[in-house]
Amino acid sequence: MPWAAPFAVACLAAAGLAACGGGNGGGQSQPELSVPAYANATKLGGDTTDVNASRSSFGFSTPAANLDTVGLARHLEGDAAFEQAFVPFGEPGQEGVDGLGPVFNNSSCNACHQRDGRGTPPAAGETFTRLGQNESLLLAISIEDSSGAQCEAAFNNGYCVPQPVPGFGRQVFQRGVFDARPDSPFTGAADVFVRYESSIVTYADGAMVTLRKPVLQVRNPYDNPGEAPSALQLPVSRVLQPDVRMSPRIGPPVFGLGLLEAIPEDDLLAAVDPDDADSDGISGRANFVFDPLKAAAGNPRPVSLGRFGLKANNVTVFDQVSTALVNDIGITNPLFPTENISGTPLHDAYLARNPDDNGIGADGQSEAPLASPKLLSFYAQTLHVPARRNVDDADVRRGSAHFEAAGCSGCHTPRYVTARHPDAIPSLSNQEIYPFTDLLLHDMGAGLADDRRDFQATGREWRTRPLWGIGLTHTVNPLAGFLHDGRARTLEEAVLWHGGEARAAREYFRNLPQSERAALLAFLSSL
Amino acid sequence: MKMLSVLCAALLAMLSAQEAPAQTVPFNAAGVSVKVANRIITQTYRNLNTQAGRLLAAVNALRVGGATEAELDAAQAQWRVTRVPWETSEGFLFGPVDAQGIDPLIDTWPLSTQDLQQFLAAGFTSTAAVLQAPENVQGFHTIEFLLFGDGVPTNDQPVAAISPQELAYVISTTAVFKQRTQLLETAWTTRFDPSNPASGPYARQLTIPGPTSVYGSQAAVIEELVNGLITILDEVGNGKIAAPLGANINSTDESLEESQFSYNSLTDFHNNVQSVLNVYSGQLGFKPRDNAISPTGNGLYTFVFAHNALLANQVLAAIVAAYDAIGLIDGDGNSNTTAIVRPNQITFRQAINDPGGRIRCQTAITALQTAQNLLATRVLPLIANTDFAL
Numbered sequence: 001m002p003w004a005a006p007f008a009v010a011c012l013a014a015a016g017l018a019a020c021g022g023g024n025g026g027g028q029s030q031p032e033l034s035v036p037a038y039a040n041a042t043k044l045g046g047d048t049t050d051v052n053a054s055r056s057s058f059g060f061s062t063p064a065a066n067l068d069t070v071g072l073a074r075h076l077e078g079d080a081a082f083e084q085a086f087v088p089f090g091e092p093g094q095e096g097v098d099g100l101g102p103v104f105n106n107s108s109c110n111a112c113h114q115r116d117g118r119g120t121p122p123a124a125g126e127t128f129t130r131l132g133q134n135e136s137l138l139l140a141i142s143i144e145d146s147s148g149a150q151c152e153a154a155f156n157n158g159y160c161v162p163q164p165v166p167g168f169g170r171q172v173f174q175r176g177v178f179d180a181r182p183d184s185p186f187t188g189a190a191d192v193f194v195r196y197e198s199s200i201v202t203y204a205d206g207a208m209v210t211l212r213k214p215v216l217q218v219r220n221p222y223d224n225p226g227e228a229p230s231a232l233q234l235p236v237s238r239v240l241q242p243d244v245r246m247s248p249r250i251g252p253p254v255f256g257l258g259l260l261e262a263i264p265e266d267d268l269l270a271a272v273d274p275d276d277a278d279s280d281g282i283s284g285r286a287n288f289v290f291d292p293l294k295a296a297a298g299n300p301r302p303v304s305l306g307r308f309g310l311k312a313n314n315v316t317v318f319d320q321v322s323t324a325l326v327n328d329i330g331i332t333n334p335l336f337p338t339e340n341i342s343g344t345p346l347h348d349a350y351l352a353r354n355p356d357d358n359g360i361g362a363d364g365q366s367e368a369p370l371a372s373p374k375l376l377s378f379y380a381q382t383l384h385v386p387a388r389r390n391v392d393d394a395d396v397r398r399g400s401a402h403f404e405a406a407g408c409s410g411c412h413t414p415r416y417v418t419a420r421h422p423d424a425i426p427s428l429s430n431q432e433i434y435p436f437t438d439l440l441l442h443d444m445g446a447g448l449a450d451d452r453r454d455f456q457a458t459g460r461e462w463r464t465r466p467l468w469g470i471g472l473t474h475t476v477n478p479l480a481g482f483l484h485d486g487r488a489r490t491l492e493e494a495v496l497w498h499g500g501e502a503r504a505a506r507e508y509f510r511n512l513p514q515s516e517r518a519a520l521l522a523f524l525s526s527l
Numbered sequence: 528m529k530m531l532s533v534l535c536a537a538l539l540a541m542l543s544a545q546e547a548p549a550q551t552v553p554f555n556a557a558g559v560s561v562k563v564a565n566r567i568i569t570q571t572y573r574n575l576n577t578q579a580g581r582l583l584a585a586v587n588a589l590r591v592g593g594a595t596e597a598e599l600d601a602a603q604a605q606w607r608v609t610r611v612p613w614e615t616s617e618g619f620l621f622g623p624v625d626a627q628g629i630d631p632l633i634d635t636w637p638l639s640t641q642d643l644q645q646f647l648a649a650g651f652t653s654t655a656a657v658l659q660a661p662e663n664v665q666g667f668h669t670i671e672f673l674l675f676g677d678g679v680p681t682n683d684q685p686v687a688a689i690s691p692q693e694l695a696y697v698i699s700t701t702a703v704f705k706q707r708t709q710l711l712e713t714a715w716t717t718r719f720d721p722s723n724p725a726s727g728p729y730a731r732q733l734t735i736p737g738p739t740s741v742y743g744s745q746a747a748v749i750e751e752l753v754n755g756l757i758t759i760l761d762e763v764g765n766g767k768i769a770a771p772l773g774a775n776i777n778s779t780d781e782s783l784e785e786s787q788f789s790y791n792s793l794t795d796f797h798n799n800v801q802s803v804l805n806v807y808s809g810q811l812g813f814k815p816r817d818n819a820i821s822p823t824g825n826g827l828y829t830f831v832f833a834h835n836a837l838l839a840n841q842v843l844a845a846i847v848a849a850y851d852a853i854g855l856i857d858g859d860g861n862s863n864t865t866a867i868v869r870p871n872q873i874t875f876r877q878a879i880n881d882p883g884g885r886i887r888c889q890t891a892i893t894a895l896q897t898a899q900n901l902l903a904t905r906v907l908p909l910i911a912n913t914d915f916a917l
Binding site (some may be wrong): 051052053055056057058076080085087088090091092093094097100107108111114115120123125132133134135175177178179185186196208389390474477478479480525 | 580621622623625626627628631632635636637638639640641642645646649651658659660661662663719720721722729732741742743744745746748750751754758765766781782907908910911
């Protein structure tokens with residue numbers, strides 16, 4: 001789509017939005033840009049927003065402003081748990097925080113979600129670099145059905161849960177406790193290496209942006225130590241076989257999750273349009289996924305709407321926290337009481353050497369008691385959402401008009417009103433919020449595709465990321481990366497990676513003159 | 528990351544809400560941001576890196592097979608000296624120290640002493656080995672563990688108690704530690720993005736807020752600095768002291784005490800509050816009884832003073848009271864030092880298990896909370912009532 005409103009932009013720039021935008025420009029025969037109502041929103045998280053922590057690196061890590069004293073005390077307790085580093089099983093004097101691994105991706109929540117925000121992508125260049133300590137990136141893996149057929153959810157396929165790679169599971173756990181692998185101390189199931197490929201986007205005005213994309217490689221797998229992919233010979237390790245799909249994922253922000261949890265399901269499903277019946281070029285599909293809480297309660301069809309995770313593959317914050325504890329850190333918990341590599345040769349061999357580190361404590365309970373994931377959930381649920389900045393800035397307001405005109409709000413749905421929170425957290429209930437997401441799946445094109453299905457999500461689909469707080473991302477973590485794998489160093493790069501259903505919006509952006517591209521980015525930065 | 532003393536904060540919030548609306552005050556924060564970023568924060572990281580170099584030299588003197596008691600004493604002493612700039616950086620734990628993941632590599636607690644011993648027994652003692660090792664077998668507390676022993680029953684193990692593998696490893700892990708402190712200094716003085724030479728010193732992000740900085744305004748910089756102080760006051764009071772202290776003498780949790788091998792915890796707490804004094808006063812190493820604080824000193828005091836001179840001094844007094852209360856925990860009646868060098872002094876671990884010590888710990892917690900609450904409920908809201916120059 002060519003840039004179609006040069007007059008409007010000139011008019012907006014010269015006369016201000018009130019003259020020809022904002023719905024007050026009647027009588028104009030030229031295309032108009034209207035400033036949407038959400039451009040006036042400031043407290044994006046409703047009454048949870050603390051305006052005194054909305055400009056700095058504390059923007060994501062501040063408790064909801066409307067918590068009562070009991071809630072605040074509980075939140076603060078969860079804060080400490082979020083930062084707690086776990087240690088391997090049996091560490092003297094550390095009984096409350098042991099059980100790390102034996103294989104894992106990181107040793108604390110905070111290590112991937114730095115300051116409760118986006119993680120730092122690996123520091124790599126054009127040559128492969130091994131992921132080391134404190135990496136925010138992990139590699140999700142699974143076996144893909146070669147038929148390409150749409151999965152029909154059923155009990156016998158785990159309701160389309162990604163199929164684990166035999167011997168490895170659904171993640172490459174690149175770290176281990178000392179004795180996880182006698183052949184390779186402190187290594188997990190395999191090493192992960194990353195490098196970046198670059199490409200250049202050129203605007204019509206000649207300006208250029210360099211994009212980068214991570215390329216991941218698995219080496220030194222447990223089932224064939226030392227092996228690395230080679231074009232000259234067939235792979236030996238199971239994890240290197242061609243049917244294995246790999247999807248790099250970077251730690252996303254964790255604030256505002258309780259508010260997202262409190263959006264009425266009907267409001268989300270109202271936007272589902274799998275066949276694009278309204279012909280706006282945007283489909284939007286719900287991901288109905290396995291619900292471990294329903295399963296634990298004996299529900300015969302434990303499937304629910306997924307809201308969380310990069311492919312909407314988790315139902316609740318509690319579900320997601322419990323999943324991260326057992327997978328990313330290797331801490332068993334009541335919802336997932338077996339280790340993340342349970343049943344694999346690696347784990348069997350480890351257990352033979354360390355029979356007591358079996359994920360079950362002396363009391364017969366999992367490594368984390370129920371209180372632990374509940375506390376961590378409450379913490380994430382009750383983090384505030386930062387207020388907007390520069391709301392009245394002319395560029396920001398013009399940018400909001402472009403955001404709307406480009407169709408960004410077709411997926412990044414601005415506004416909801418929460419219902420009673422499912423866990424009855426009062427501060428999250430009945431709030432007018434501006435998350436800028438529909439929590440639905442959208443085809444984002446080949447450039448972002450991981451070709452790995454996740455329940456109903458295809459390899460090209462991702463859940464719409466909330467945009468609230470996104471303008472503070474680099475204030476919170478100056479090295480944070482955007483998009484699912486952290487590849488985008490700037491919001492501009494992130495916009496330019498949009499494809500698939502978002503292609504039209506991206507092209508709208510690409511065809512804007514520089515000043516208007518900057519205005520749209522200024523609006524995003526104000527969120 | 529931010530904890531508030533629940534009841535006190537609520538009470539103070541109610542009180543402040545009853546006050547008349549404050550007038551907007553014009554304030555150019557450039558002086559504060561330049562002073563704090565360059566003379567406090569960056570200089571603190573420079574000092575850390577310098578002291579880390581001296582620590583490396585001290586442990587390099589511990590040659591396998593030839594180390595002496597005097598050399599071990601010197602290394603232990605230098606560990607304590609190196610600890611000072613790190614603990615005085617904890618009032619501004621934002622930016623590269625988080626973004627580059629340096630904090631856990633420098634200061635992870637708890638350690639995995641089991642994995643460390645297995646690692647050493649398997650002969651992994653080289654610098655290359657440390658670089659591959661997890662954060663819980665390197666950094667300050669690993670060096671502390673190897674130099675001082677496990678702290679039970681003494682923090683002064685003989686040099687003969689250190690195995691050849693441990694000696695080799697303490698040298699390697701200190702060398703890696705020095706690399707990390709160099710990264711921090713470079714981030715604040717040269718470039719904060721290791722992969723982007725054009726990123727420039729992180730200090731510049733604070734000193735030149737605006738469209739090209741991660742801080743969009745002077746207000747953002749002031750908010751950052753105030754919240755940094757609130758966070759460390761909270762962490763010391765409600766975390767580092769209160770958590771091991773427990774609700775009563777039967778529920779202490781000694782495992783939560785950092786620097787427990789060297790008995791340096793009380794000094795750590797003191798230096799954490801020194802960090803607050805430095806940023807608030809605009810003077811590195813500010814000593815309230817020796818140095819004058821000035822409205823033109825370009826610490827946060829200058830900002831608060833522009834609004835309310837009484838409040839500015841009230842906050843200072845609260846911070847000093849917290850500093851003094853920590854100094855008294857060791858029981859010698861002298862608030863000026865917490866070094867455990869005199870017979871009548873007790874360690875933090877002893878204090879939390881001693882009825883009198885527990886009272887002194889609680890007094891310090893209360894003092895820390897008072898300072899924290901003043902900053903949270905009286906100082907932070909001033910930002911909204913400020914007409915900043917940018």
